Amino acid sequence: MPEEGDAVDSASVKGRFAALKYRDYSLMFVTGGISNVGNWMEIVLRTWLVYEISGGSPWVLGLSNLVHWLPFLLLSPLAGVFADRWEKRWLLIVTQSILTLVTTMLGVLSLLGIAKIWHILLLTFIHGLSEATDNPARTSLVSDLVGKEAVMNAVSLNATAFYGTRLIGPAIGGFLIAAAGTGLGFIINALTFVPYIVALFFIRPAPSIRPQGNPWQNFQEGLSYVTQNRAALTILSVVGIISVFMVSYQSLLPIFANDILRAGPEGLGMLSAATGLGAVMGSLLLAFYSHRVVRQGRFICLMGAVFGLSLLIFAFSKVYWFSLLCLVVAGAGNTTFASSGNAVLLNDVPAHLRGRIMGVFTMVAQGSNVFGSLLIGGLGSAFGAAGGLAISSAVAVIAAAVSFALVPVTSKLAKSPS
Secondary structure, eight states, X not given: OOOTTTOOOHHHHTSTTGGGGSHHHHHHHHHXXXXXXXHHHHHHHHHHHHHHHHTSOHHHHXXXXXXXXXXXXXXXXXXXXXXXXXXXXXXXXXXXXXHHHHHHHHHHHHHHTOOOHHHHHHHHHHHHHHHXXXXXXXXXXXXXXXXXXXXXXHHHHHHHHHHHHHTTHHHHHHXXXXXXXXXXXXXXXXXXXXXXXXXXXXXXXXXXXXXXXXXXXXXXXXXXXXXXXXXXXXXXXXXXXXHHHHGGGGXXXXXXXXXXSOOHHHHHHHHHHHHHHHHHHHHHHHHHTXXXXXXXXXXXXXXXXXXXXXXXXXXXXXOHHHHHHHHHHHHXXXXXXXXXXXXXXXXXXXXXXXXXXXXXXXXXXXXXXXXXXXXXXXXHHHHHHHHHHHHHHHHHHHHHHHHHHHSOSSOOOOSOOO
16 A cells, blocks of 8 residues: 555645555556567567568458457456456466467567467467456556555556657667567567566555456446446446547548658658657646646546647648647647556546446447447548548547536536446
8 A cells, every 4th residue: 555654645645646655556657668668579579570470461460459359348347346356466477477478479479480370370379368357457466556646647657657658669679670570579568567566565455355256246346337327337438439530530540641742651661659748748737737637527638629720720731840840749638648547547547437337438448449440430531631531530529618617517427326
């Protein structure tokens, strides 16, 4: 649990970067950042390995991505049940160890030159299963490491680390491929998980209440809470809708960079970097001012509207520098929207339900990649990249506006439905 020396008074905890005043959270923040670098490296390494073995087959590359994200869609709510029933710390040790093992196996197969597509797809699916199980436990653990007043700050800092490492992880992965090959790259990648695993043995989270009954009853209890609590249902709905229609927009960026903005591959890199820069800026601003937005449900909807509106404007832009600016705003809106939704749920959901609600949140926020990739591709094929993105952005803005009117101003979720 948070140590007494860390549990400063509430006035102090409401300050900027308050979560870092808790020793256990700080330990998880630093080692989790190293682990995040490894996750971004793994995406580049795995994609390149699939590209090499498949001869650059778009179908196989897409299948690899689908296999990775499918467990998030199918298993995240069940993983949330595990997070509530078992000690989160040990569950994370198991999932992180599996991720280390899977990455090491990919490295060995690549080094020996015997990697086949079915090897990669199988190990990618296991990797996705582990991440889908890991996410609800990792996100719900935050509220066991810091005081209630610092939860929004902690979630914002986690987002900063996640998107900040996105700026360097892929570059490191690409450098390792060029300098040493994918095999050694995977081995180095596996080592990035080790500090986080070791740190988990040294933290002391606050004790949590274990749910009664069997896993199926626990699952039904979580589902009942979501469906009967208007604020929780509204927040999860708007996150789900915006995620489905918006999260996969980056798959269209090559078309915007090359065909619309005439900026070429260098422009594509800059467009992607602009999104990442905006994400880091948004999460830092939220961390800096998190004490002012705790429990403000309408803030979530407002940031969702900013995300959608900035991409709607981007869809019609023909000016390169203005398009970059739109993507910076989009990155900031996306991160602030998702992080604040996560934090509001963590803060106000009853403690014994946090894992299950975070499982649902993971499903709607990340499992939506399965549908989002197909949707944005279909709209882009039917109406062109600009038209498809404009339609999906408009739907997201409308969903955010409707949710703004429906969600309570302070999103009090603390009472379970009877």
